[in-house]
Amino acid sequence: MNDRKPDLIVGVDFGMTATGVSYANLSIGSNSVRWIQKWPGRSQANENKVPTILVYPNHQPNPSSWGFLSETRSEQNAPDKDYKDWFKTFLDPARLRQKQAEDPHYSPSSIDEVERWYEDYHRSLYKHIEFKLSSELSGAPWHSASVEFIFSVPTTWSPQVVDKYRSIVQRSGFASCRNHTLTIGLTEAEAAAVHTSLEASGIFKEKDTLLVCDAGGGTTDLSVLSVSDTQTNALTLRQLDVVFGATIGSAAIDYDFESYARSQLDIAQLSSPLPMPPEQIAWEMMKSKDFQNTKCEHGSLDDAPIFSVPIPKLDPAYTNLTVGIECGEMKFARGDLQRLFDKQVQKLVGLIDSQLRSMQRKLPDQQVNGGGHPNAAKIQVRVAPDPQLAVCKGLVGDRLRRFKAGKPVLNSRCCRASYGMLCKEVYNKNNPLQAGRPTAKDPMNGKLYVVGSIDWFIKKGKPITSDEPITHGFHRKISPGDPRRAFPTSIVESHADEAFLPHHMGGGGVHILCEIESDLSTADESKFKEKNKRFWSLGKHYFKVDYDVKVLIGPADVRFELWFNGQKLSRDRPIKVEWTQATATELPAEEVVGIVELEEGGALTKTPIAEVGHGMVGLKVE
Numbered sequence: 001m002n003d004r005k006p007d008l009i010v011g012v013d014f015g016m017t018a019t020g021v022s023y024a025n026l027s028i029g030s031n032s033v034r035w036i037q038k039w040p041g042r043s044q045a046n047e048n049k050v051p052t053i054l055v056y057p058n059h060q061p062n063p064s065s066w067g068f069l070s071e072t073r074s075e076q077n078a079p080d081k082d083y084k085d086w087f088k089t090f091l092d093p094a095r096l097r098q099k100q101a102e103d104p105h106y107s108p109s110s111i112d113e114v115e116r117w118y119e120d121y122h123r124s125l126y127k128h129i130e131f132k133l134s135s136e137l138s139g140a141p142w143h144s145a146s147v148e149f150i151f152s153v154p155t156t157w158s159p160q161v162v163d164k165y166r167s168i169v170q171r172s173g174f175a176s177c178r179n180h181t182l183t184i185g186l187t188e189a190e191a192a193a194v195h196t197s198l199e200a201s202g203i204f205k206e207k208d209t210l211l212v213c214d215a216g217g218g219t220t221d222l223s224v225l226s227v228s229d230t231q232t233n234a235l236t237l238r239q240l241d242v243v244f245g246a247t248i249g250s251a252a253i254d255y256d257f258e259s260y261a262r263s264q265l266d267i268a269q270l271s272s273p274l275p276m277p278p279e280q281i282a283w284e285m286m287k288s289k290d291f292q293n294t295k296c297e298h299g300s301l302d303d304a305p306i307f308s309v310p311i312p313k314l315d316p317a318y319t320n321l322t323v324g325i326e327c328g329e330m331k332f333a334r335g336d337l338q339r340l341f342d343k344q345v346q347k348l349v350g351l352i353d354s355q356l357r358s359m360q361r362k363l364p365d366q367q368v369n370g371g372g373h374p375n376a377a378k379i380q381v382r383v384a385p386d387p388q389l390a391v392c393k394g395l396v397g398d399r400l401r402r403f404k405a406g407k408p409v410l411n412s413r414c415c416r417a418s419y420g421m422l423c424k425e426v427y428n429k430n431n432p433l434q435a436g437r438p439t440a441k442d443p444m445n446g447k448l449y450v451v452g453s454i455d456w457f458i459k460k461g462k463p464i465t466s467d468e469p470i471t472h473g474f475h476r477k478i479s480p481g482d483p484r485r486a487f488p489t490s491i492v493e494s495h496a497d498e499a500f501l502p503h504h505m506g507g508g509g510v511h512i513l514c515e516i517e518s519d520l521s522t523a524d525e526s527k528f529k530e531k532n533k534r535f536w537s538l539g540k541h542y543f544k545v546d547y548d549v550k551v552l553i554g555p556a557d558v559r560f561e562l563w564f565n566g567q568k569l570s571r572d573r574p575i576k577v578e579w580t581q582a583t584a585t586e587l588p589a590e591e592v593v594g595i596v597e598l599e600e601g602g603a604l605t606k607t608p609i610a611e612v613g614h615g616m617v618g619l620k621v622e
């Protein structure tokens with residue numbers, strides 16, 4: 001992302017239950033953050049978000065409706081249509097497999113099906129964004145204007161899932177115009193924290209510690225941050241610990257209510273036939289305004305001890321007191337709903353406790369507890385301004401802040417995992433770490449190397465400045481006449497603590513994250529260094545190629561740039577990346593030919609880097 005001001009900045013928060021879109025129209029000289037409130041199906045009302053819903057006619061590839069248009073009774077209850085919602089978390093293959101095992105009948109059949117829903121929803125979303133915002137631009141039409149699209153992602157997503165999401169969004173139409181760009185910006189937790197710091201900077205003091213919690217529809221993310229520069233107009237946040245995330249959210253309350261209602265309806269069905277299958281009735285009850293309004297108002301002062309939800313298409317005279325059905329409605333005690341909330345709150349409290357314990361281990365002087373410890377911190381709970389819009393507004397606000405102050409709000413992160421590159425290193429019989437390891441002789445220089453070693457260039461928990469890439473120097477040997485100019489490198493990942501990082505692939509706790517391919521076909525070959533070209537040279541004649549791979553780890557993704565002779569070789573995708581789910585195995589020698597060599601005098605510079613989180617509720621630790 002360059003520093004040239006665009007005409008329009010658009011932030012997109014794709015959510016489990018609803019999606020928000022904010023924007024700043026710089027083409028008219030405005031730096032204010034606004035958001036789309038008019039959506040198809042709600043043109044007469046202001047809605048901060050649009051439901052993340054699609055409806056497909058049976059056996060048809062294209063949806064018949066999306067968003068609010070899918071919430072009409074004709075779309076929801078049509079027997080020849082299929083209603084799709086709550087599919088956000090299923091882009092993660094691990095989460096999809098878990099859901100398929102728990103509920104095979106109501107789970108997506110494949111990741112391809114989930115990707116199709118994603119693409120169809122984002123395509124409809126893009127068309128509406130274009131329709132609403134193109135008329136607000138000044139000086140250039142939509143297709144030639146400079147537009148930046150910035151998307152948030154959950155903290156729980158791996159780089160592979162983030163990369164897949166980016167590809168889907170691009171196929172949906174975002175950044176399809178020449179001057180449009182697409183960026184995965186902050187994670188949801190980061191964006192909410194940034195929004196709070198920009199909108200309510202007065203509540204913070206220098207060196208305050210924040211635990212930011214973003215409790216959404218499907219996922220909850222946590223991040224611990226330190227506040228600085230409060231006396232200036234450029235308040236800065238610094239991440240103190242690795243981010244935490246879990247599948248905790250309001251959608252789980254809906255799901256548990258639906259399951260409970262269905263169990264009661266199954267019992268009722270045994271004594272008297274119901275007008276529809278119990279699973280269909282339970283789903284419609286959960287989607288009804290009666291339940292949704294009751295859920296959203298839970299905890300208010302005027303809560304009634306009993307609430308009821310009408311049973312669709314049931315005779316108003318129908319009564320079955322055994323399962324709480326009276327006059328065509330199912331009655332529930334307030335405690336029944338409280339238990340559904342308690343289940344999610346208990347998970348959330350456990351997640352927060354884990355984050356606080358982790359912070360205490362890293363920062364022992366900053367105790368956080370409820371006892372009488374002399375260093376015990378005072379905890380305040382604050383709700384972010386505009387909590388529904390905190391994420392999408394934070395995305396745009398952070399970008400505007402870069403233009404205003406020349407730096408982001410969040411200037412350093414802590415990495416959730418360690419990243420390294422597979423390499424070969426010169427064999428040293430006195431090195432106990434190389435004992436019993438496979439070796440290979442380099443035909444070019446005759447040296448013996450140990451293969452399958454790991455050079456860790458990013459270590460878990462270490463902070464890094466947001467905009468500084470990690471540079472790795474490589475050198476390759478090419479025989480005269482060898483046409484190869486594309487060189488593979490394996491990137492590995494481990495979630496082990498730094499003290500337990502393995503030295504090689506056989507050490508356990510490490511897996512291959514992706515394979516990158518550095519293509520030097522456009523490099524100036526006159527810059528290659530010729531070795532052993534004299535007839536009296538004992539070694540084999542070859543060309544030595546020196547180049548750099550720059551690793552850029554964003555809030556939730558990993559990107560790579562290829563540099564040769566001080567110049568970036570490609571403006572677009574400089575390095576081909578093949579993401580993999582490979583497990584940790586010892587690699588044979590032939591699989592690591594051509595990977596970065598670590599020789600005396602050629603050691604690579606290692607710098608820590610990061611990933612991170614976001615939030616709607618902040619625990620302020622003083």
